[in-house]
Amino acid sequence: MDALPPSSPGAVRTTCPYCGVGCGVLAAPDGRIAGDPDHPANRGRLCSKGTALGETLNLPGRLLHPEVMGKRASWDAALDTVAEGFRRAQAELGRDGLALYVSGQLLTEDYYVANKLAKGFLGTANIDSNSRLCMASAVAAHRRAFGEDVVTGVYEDLETADLVVLVGSNLAWCHPVLFQRIMAARALRPTMRLVIIDPRRTPSAESADLHLPIRPGSDVALYNALLAHLDERGLADNAYVEAHTEGLDAALAAARADAADAAGRTGLDPADLATFLRWFAETPRVVTLWSQGINQSETGTDGANAIINAHLLTGRIGRPGMGPLSITGQPNAMGGREVGALANMLAGHLDWSVAGEADLVRQHWNAPNLATGPGLKAVDLFRALGRGRIGALWIMATNPAVSLPEAGLVHEALSRAPFLVVSEVMRETDTAAYAHVRLPALGWAEKKGTVTNSERMISRQRSLLPPPGEARADWWIISQVAARLGWGSDFAWTGPAAIFREHAALTGRGNNGTRAFDISGLAGLTDEDYDALAPTRWPVPASASAKSRLFADGAFPMPSGRAKFVAVSHRQRPEGAGLLTLLTGRLRDQWHTMTRTGGVPRLMAHAPEPVLTVHPEDAGGLTDGSLVRVTGHAGAEAVLRLRYDPGQRRGSVFAPMHWTAQAAPRARINPAVPAATDPVSAQPALKSARVKLSAYDAAWHGFLIARRRLEPDVADWVAVSLAGDGVYRHELAGAEIPQEAFARLIVLLGHEEGEWARLEDPKAGLHRAVLLRDGRVDAALFIGPDHDLPSRDWLSATLGAGNVAPTVALLAGSPASGPAPSPTLCVCHGVAEGAVRHAIAGGACSVAMVGEATQAGTGCGSCRPEITALLARVAVELA
Ligand SMILES: Nc1nc2c(c(=O)[nH]1)N[C@H]1C(S)=C(S)[C@@H](COP(=O)(O)OP(=O)(O)OC[C@H]3O[C@@H](n4cnc5c(=O)[nH]c(N)nc54)[C@H](O)[C@@H]3O)O[C@H]1N2
Numbered sequence: 001m002d003a004l005p006p007s008s009p010g011a012v013r014t015t016c017p018y019c020g021v022g023c024g025v026l027a028a029p030d031g032r033i034a035g036d037p038d039h040p041a042n043r044g045r046l047c048s049k050g051t052a053l054g055e056t057l058n059l060p061g062r063l064l065h066p067e068v069m070g071k072r073a074s075w076d077a078a079l080d081t082v083a084e085g086f087r088r089a090q091a092e093l094g095r096d097g098l099a100l101y102v103s104g105q106l107l108t109e110d111y112y113v114a115n116k117l118a119k120g121f122l123g124t125a126n127i128d129s130n131s132r133l134c135m136a137s138a139v140a141a142h143r144r145a146f147g148e149d150v151v152t153g154v155y156e157d158l159e160t161a162d163l164v165v166l167v168g169s170n171l172a173w174c175h176p177v178l179f180q181r182i183m184a185a186r187a188l189r190p191t192m193r194l195v196i197i198d199p200r201r202t203p204s205a206e207s208a209d210l211h212l213p214i215r216p217g218s219d220v221a222l223y224n225a226l227l228a229h230l231d232e233r234g235l236a237d238n239a240y241v242e243a244h245t246e247g248l249d250a251a252l253a254a255a256r257a258d259a260a261d262a263a264g265r266t267g268l269d270p271a272d273l274a275t276f277l278r279w280f281a282e283t284p285r286v287v288t289l290w291s292q293g294i295n296q297s298e299t300g301t302d303g304a305n306a307i308i309n310a311h312l313l314t315g316r317i318g319r320p321g322m323g324p325l326s327i328t329g330q331p332n333a334m335g336g337r338e339v340g341a342l343a344n345m346l347a348g349h350l351d352w353s354v355a356g357e358a359d360l361v362r363q364h365w366n367a368p369n370l371a372t373g374p375g376l377k378a379v380d381l382f383r384a385l386g387r388g389r390i391g392a393l394w395i396m397a398t399n400p401a402v403s404l405p406e407a408g409l410v411h412e413a414l415s416r417a418p419f420l421v422v423s424e425v426m427r428e429t430d431t432a433a434y435a436h437v438r439l440p441a442l443g444w445a446e447k448k449g450t451v452t453n454s455e456r457m458i459s460r461q462r463s464l465l466p467p468p469g470e471a472r473a474d475w476w477i478i479s480q481v482a483a484r485l486g487w488g489s490d491f492a493w494t495g496p497a498a499i500f501r502e503h504a505a506l507t508g509r510g511n512n513g514t515r516a517f518d519i520s521g522l523a524g525l526t527d528e529d530y531d532a533l534a535p536t537r538w539p540v541p542a543s544a545s546a547k548s549r550l551f552a553d554g555a556f557p558m559p560s561g562r563a564k565f566v567a568v569s570h571r572q573r574p575e576g577a578g579l580l581t582l583l584t585g586r587l588r589d590q591w592h593t594m595t596r597t598g599g600v601p602r603l604m605a606h607a608p609e610p611v612l613t614v615h616p617e618d619a620g621g622l623t624d625g626s627l628v629r630v631t632g633h634a635g636a637e638a639v640l641r642l643r644y645d646p647g648q649r650r651g652s653v654f655a656p657m658h659w660t661a662q663a664a665p666r667a668r669i670n671p672a673v674p675a676a677t678d679p680v681s682a683q684p685a686l687k688s689a690r691v692k693l694s695a696y697d698a699a700w701h702g703f704l705i706a707r708r709r710l711e712p713d714v715a716d717w718v719a720v721s722l723a724g725d726g727v728y729r730h731e732l733a734g735a736e737i738p739q740e741a742f743a744r745l746i747v748l749l750g751h752e753e754g755e756w757a758r759l760e761d762p763k764a765g766l767h768r769a770v771l772l773r774d775g776r777v778d779a780a781l782f783i784g785p786d787h788d789l790p791s792r793d794w795l796s797a798t799l800g801a802g803n804v805a806p807t808v809a810l811l812a813g814s815p816a817s818g819p820a821p822s823p824t825l826c827v828c829h830g831v832a833e834g835a836v837r838h839a840i841a842g843g844a845c846s847v848a849m850v851g852e853a854t855q856a857g858t859g860c861g862s863c864r865p866e867i868t869a870l871l872a873r874v875a876v877e878l879a
């Protein structure tokens with residue numbers, strides 16, 4: 001698809017639905033996409049996922065009609081069923097038997113309405129969000145330090161800083177446009193430094209001036225060492241500390257205790273540690289950006305406060321080019337916090353624990369049954385479901401069967417739910433499989449509303465396509481159920497603009513500058529103003545003028561007006577002999593449970609299989625490329641492809657969170673991850689499971705590339721991915737003897753149809769077959785006794801292009817001549833890793849030269865960190 005020139009007629013100005021960078025997008029109904037040059041978050045840039053948005057517009061598998069018990073139903077019937085289900089559950093179990101589980105991928109307006117229904121009218125605070133798995137520790141840390149959940153900094157600070165520290169963040173893959181902004185700023189100002197604190201040598205680390213491969217879970221010790229070091233060197237900003245903070249003495253005492261053995265606790269090289277301390281000490285303009293490596297930990301809240309402490313001590317907060325910056329994951333993680341859709345918050349940053357605030361909400365909503373205190377948080381909510389304490393659960397825009405820890409128990413709980421409603425854009429997800437009622441929601445290209453990104457920028461999402469089938473906006477669906485429960489007049493909005501006005505007005509209610517979150521200045525927007533709303537950063541109070549940087553004046557929304565140093569101490573994670581720490585996280589081109597990105601072949605090409613990365617010396621003799629059994633929580637296991645990576649910290653392994661029961665039932669990682677949580681934030685420690693590795697002994701390994709998708713139960717181990725338009729790649733392994741597996745699969749593929757070419761050596765366990773039909777390759781099945789099989793890349797490309805090739809080549813899995821196939825590195829220009837290696841071997845010695853030679857890295861730029869890594873690797877190989 002051609003890119004979209006900004007001036008194109010019909011182009012809609014909207015916002016990307018993936019990560020929390022919140023890039024502005026120009027999108028046309030025909031699928032052309034471009035970065036919005038006028039959006040302050042990205043100024044025209046997009047990453048690989050954003051660039052491919054046009055390819056997600058007409059995804060097959062959309063949920064297009066309401067369904068009750070798996071059968072198509074009218075909206076009336078489905079909504080009546082939902083209302084009745086909630087009424088019945090309340091009669092049986094009371095209000096605490098009702099629950100909603102929502103998502104940072106809802107628009108602010110949808111989110112507001114869901115929260116109003118639950119807390120104000122159903123009268124339960126059992127509404128939690130998948131942000132509990134993501135931002136809860138950051139929220140709790142902000143509230144402990146500042147008195148309110150406020151991100152002080154803005155993206156520009158990352159460009160004007162002299163030192164950028166990324167802690168537990170793989171920004172190059174997870175917030176690629178922000179990473180590109182940092183890289184571009186550093187190219188102009190080479191004195192600017194980048195430090196990465198991550199146990200793994202991530203693609204982000206490839207471009208860093210210093211990488212600290214920290215022992216997982218020891219960030220508190222590192223930041224405590226920093227606090228003590230700053231104090232020792234007399235670098236505290238005493239005037240600032242004196243005037244604007246409290247609690248320093250206790251925090252320092254705790255920090256000094258950790259500092260005594262910082263290198264031991266963090267496992268870092270003492271020289272590297274000293275360099276980091278010195279750089280931080282000597283660089284006033286420093287931004288510390290943190291993400292899930294901090295938040296998703298048993299000590300997540302303490303970790304975030306340890307970071308904030310160092311900034312408070314030096315007064316490096318709320319000023320240009322400096323400050324702590326919690327980057328948000330989902331497109332509207334921030335909006336969810338603003339409307340209070342976490343079980344322990346009220347709307348508009350209001351709080352039960354502050355006298356009078358619940359009343360403000362009650363009055364604003366005219367709420368008959370305002371919940372009287374916090375409700376169940378994600379992990380506990382699903383535990384309660386498993387124990388029969390929840391009679392009706394409504395899940396919106398999240399896929400907890402995949403994304404929650406102890407996912408095996410979550411599946412069980414969902415299967416036993418007395419009444420489960422799922423609002424989704426896709427018909428088949430691991431969670432929707434258990435739904436009694438499925439409600440079709442509008443997707444990104446169809447819905448209208450606002451989202452707030454990591455720098456408090458409120459942006460409009462605007463629809464470019466009409467609703468498909470009978471899909472409806474999430475806010476509409478919720479309001480219709482509310483009406484059926486008797487609250488029609490309280491949920492009678494005519495559109496998202498009206499909801500936004502009500503939400504904005506609440507933020508000004510009783511707010512005399514006591515709450516930073518104030519957008520009451522937007523409460524009077526007309527429908528037209530709302531439609532035209534340009535990206536706007538909060539606060540936007542009705543009375544005072546807006547300020548872009550918060551806390552610049554040192555006044556904090558605490559009763560004392562002061563920010564608080566929180567005393568935190570390193571807590572050693574329990575070690576277990578022979579156990580490895582399982583780090584889980586994200587891949588460059590996939591979005592969570594792959595319901596959308598998994599449907600785009602070029603996004604799938606980057607990592608088509610579930611892979612576990614292991615340091616070669618931790619592999620215990622397991623070979624690169626073999627299948628490995630990862631045994632974790634309560635003996636639950638996942639089976640993944642093992643890859644050696646010397647950049648993986650010894651003692652830890654890494655697995656992606658993305659694989660689902662639909663695509664790779666045995667490769668789902670979360671059943672093996674325990675639901676341990678941070679004691680302050682209740683955020684699950686999704687990066688600290690302890691696991692054992694062992695060989696997965698299969699009698700045969702194989703792959704099938706075909707023009708159809710086989711069920712993921714065709715072999716003991718299966719991973720299915722989209723390899724091209726209508727072409728599926730199946731990675732397979734099983735216990736039968738190879739010959740039997742081969743014969744069985746041939747029958748399944750239709751042995752009597754088309755034209756089969758075969759190559760077999762039963763003694764060696766080798767079986768290959770290619771099916772030709774209608775003059776093109778229809779399927780290629782390769783089976784062998786071990787995992788040593790030809791590359792799938794050329795066959796996938798051949799099927800994808802609808803080509804034929806000589807049978808000999810097809811059965812060999814590679815072309816007779818030309819370069820050997822290799823995985824795609826640059827998805828924009830379809831450049832394979834082999835071509836980049838070739839260019840480097842031929843003398844290209846920079847990312848720019850590789851770009852000139854191959855075009856790789858010249859599109860969205862998301863692959864540039866990997867080209868940097870390859871430049872280093874090939875240089876070593878050549879030497
Ligand atoms: N491509 C892509 N981008 C995404 C998403 C996606 O699904 N795909 N999801 C979005 C969402 S919702 C989120 S929350 C963000 C997440 O963005 P990130 O937090 O950047 O991503 P993760 O891969 O979850 O984890 C980041 C890093 O934490 C490291 N880590 C693990 N344990 C520790 C530790 O103890 N200390 C330190 N310092 N580091 C540790 C891991 O090795 C990993 O590299 O990404 C957003 N962007």
Ligand SMILES: Nc1nc2c(c(=O)[nH]1)N[C@H]1C(S)=C(S)[C@@H](COP(=O)(O)OP(=O)(O)OC[C@H]3O[C@@H](n4cnc5c(=O)[nH]c(N)nc54)[C@H](O)[C@@H]3O)O[C@H]1N2
Pocket residue numbers: 103105106130131133134135292296329330396397398399400402403404405423424425426429441442443444447474584585586591592593594595596657669670673686687
């Ligand atoms: N092991 C491990 N587990 C993790 C993490 C990790 O790092 N490691 N990270 C955690 C984090 S940070 C997060 S944020 C979660 C994410 O996990 P989830 O939220 O479960 O993952 P998604 O795939 O984003 O789920 C969103 C669902 O909403 C649907 N959807 C999309 N748009 C709409 C819409 O407009 N309306 C409705 N109703 N539905 C829509 C999509 O089809 C999809 O099924 O995973 C968490 N789980």
Ligand code: SF4
Pocket residue numbers: 016017018019020021022023042045046047048049050051174175176177178
């Ligand atoms: S960085 Fe990529 S995924 Fe994130 S908002 Fe921008 S285009 Fe979307």
Ligand SMILES: [Mo]
Pocket residue numbers: 133134135329330
């Ligand atoms: Mo997230």
